[in-house]
Amino acid sequence: MEKIDDKYDFSLYEYHNLLQQNILVSYKGPIDERIMNVIGDNIELVTNDGNDKAKSKIFKIFMELAQNVWLYSAESCNTASGRKIGMGTLVIGEFGDSYTFVTGNVVRNSDIEPVIEKCEIINSLDRDSLREYRREQRRLGGDKKNSGNIGLIQVALTAESPLDIELTPVSDDESFFSVAVKIKKSAE
Amino acid sequence: MMEDIHIEGVHEAYFTPTVNFEASTGRCEISGESYLEETSKFYARLIDWLKRYIANVKGPLSFDFKLSYFNTSSSKCLVDILDVLKNYQNAGGEITVNWYYDDSEEELEEVEDFILETGLDINKIPME
Numbered sequence: 511m512e513k514i515d516d517k518y519d520f521s522l523y524e525y526h527n528l529l530q531q532n533i534l535v536s537y538k539g540p541i542d543e544r545i546m547n548v549i550g551d552n553i554e555l556v557t558n559d560g561n562d563k564a565k566s567k568i569f570k571i572f573m574e575l576a577q578n579v580w581l582y583s584a585e586s587c588n589t590a591s592g593r594k595i596g597m598g599t600l601v602i603g604e605f606g607d608s609y610t611f612v613t614g615n616v617v618r619n620s621d622i623e624p625v626i627e628k629c630e631i632i633n634s635l636d637r638d639s640l641r642e643y644r645r646e647q648r649r650l651g652g653d654k655k656n657s658g659n660i661g662l663i664q665v666a667l668t669a670e671s672p673l674d675i676e677l678t679p680v681s682d683d684e685s686f687f688s689v690a691v692k693i694k695k696s697a698e
Numbered sequence: 699m700m701e702d703i704h705i706e707g708v709h710e711a712y713f714t715p716t717v718n719f720e721a722s723t724g725r726c727e728i729s730g731e732s733y734l735e736e737t738s739k740f741y742a743r744l745i746d747w748l749k750r751y752i753a754n755v756k757g758p759l760s761f762d763f764k765l766s767y768f769n770t771s772s773s774k775c776l777v778d779i780l781d782v783l784k785n786y787q788n789a790g791g792e793i794t795v796n797w798y799y800d801d802s803e804e805e806l807e808e809v810e811d812f813i814l815e816t817g818l819d820i821n822k823i824p825m826e
Contacts, residue, residue, distance in 0.1 A: 543711040543735070563802055566767075573733065573769055641807060645815045648774055660770040668804065698803060 534609075535602040540587050540595040541580045546573065549600070556602065557609060564697040568602065568611060570668050574661035575613040575689060576600060582625075583615035584684055599688075607695050611669075614688030616680060622687055626677065628659050629689070633672040640667055662689070669693050700755060703747055707731070714740075715765060719747055724757045729764035732772035741775035748782050758792035759783065764825065766800060773808075780816040787818065798825045 529536055534556040537549060550572055557565050576598075583596030598615030617625075635643060644663045666673055669691035678686045700721035707716035713731035720726070726748075734740045751759070761783060768776065780795070787793045797812070799805040801824040809822050 547711045566800070567804075570767070577769070641811055645811055648770075648777060648815065660774075664770050667807075670804075 532603045532605055533601060534604055536600070538597075538599045540597050541576050541583075541600070542593075542595045543580075546576050546580075549576070553602070557604075559604065560609060560693075560695040561697060564609065564693055564695050567668050567693050567697050568609060571611050571665050571691060571693065572600075572602075574665050575611070578661055578689075579613050579615045582617065582621070584618045584621070585616040609693045609695065610690055611693065612688055612690040614676075614686055616684050617687045619679075619683055619685055622677065622685065625659075625662075625687070626675065628662060629673045629675045632663055632666045637667070637670075665689070665691060670697075700747075700751060703744065713767065715768075717744065719744065719751075721751060721755060724751070724755070724759045725762075726759060727762040727764065729762070730766065732765055732768040732776075734772065737769075737771040737775055741772075741778065745775075745778055745782055748779065752782070752786050752791060756791075758794075759786065760794045760796075762796045762798065764798040766825070777812065777815055780812060780818050780820075784816050784818040793818075794821070795819070796821045796823055798823045800825055 535549065535553070537545070539545070550569060553569050553572060554565050557568060560568070579598030579600070580596045583598050585597040586594050587597060588594055596615060598613055600614075601610075601612045603610040603612070631643070632640065640663060644660065644667065647660050647663060662673060671692045674690040674692075676686075676688045676690075680686050702721055703717055703719040705714065705717040707730035708714045709731060712735050713733040715728050715730045715732045718725075718727045728744075748759075751757070761779075763776070765776075783791075783793050783795060795818060797809045797820045799809050799822060806822065809820060812818075813820050
């Protein structure tokens with residue numbers, strides 16, 4: 511078959527095959543409340559091997575991480591009414607006895623440092639200290655940046671696993687930031 | 699005579715909880731799911747009602763929380779409500795707070811953290 515364009519050498523079949531390996535849901539594009547609603551309501555359908563608790567955990571984690579992509583992605587588009595919607599990537603994978611939930615988006619290097627520091631604090635704390643940290647942060651009042659931090663604490667507490675973060679430089683000013691967490695299928 | 703608050707919960711792009719606040723009995727219930735576009739604005743109306751009830755009616759308050767889901771932004775506002783109730787109790791108000799939680803360790807921890815955070819006695823009741 512002739513290609514539409516010489517530059518268009520993307521094979522959807524290869525992409526599909528790549529996703530066939532353990533991936534239950536994958537999405538790339540703008541994330542706002544409508545997209546969140548569609549994906550959120552369908553999480554239950556694709557996580558059949560997990561118990562109810564695991565499904566509810568994935569849903570809660572999804573809501574916080576997707577919200578962070580929407581609000582904090584450096585890559586965004588604007589609706590007709592001028593509303594900014596963050597772009598990002600979201601994947602739910604299935605590996606053995608657990609699910610992996612990953613979100614990623616482009617960030618400005620100048621903005622991401624405090625977030626990385628927060629993630630490192632979260633990963634260094636045991637469960638009781640993490641709960642104390644959530645109580646403290648909740649008391650700090652409601653600016654946007656801070657509510658994202660509580661989201662990350664909540665994600666770590668819900669997943670009962672550390673935040674697996676990765677920062678890959680994409681230009682002098684920007685990087686791709688991803689957060690992955692594991693959720694046991696037999697969550698209690 | 700104070701008005702009641704009745705809000706029917708919806709699960710659309712955003713999730714509005716069901717709210718029933720009754721001025722004649724002091725019975726208040728928030729149930730369902732809470733994920734809102736303007737979280738603070740939504741809860742400010744409820745907090746305003748509570749403050750007026752406390753200032754004018756001065757009656758007992760019996761509060762049932764039956765939320766199956768709330769996001770972290772909502773949790774901040776829930777703490778604000780608990781603070782109002784705690785202050786009323788400190789001032790001699792008669793308060794009962796029941797928190798119905800999904801029967802799991804993690805949700806129980808969350809209620810216990812609300813108790814630690816606000817100093818309010820909350821009855822922890824597993825949801826059916």
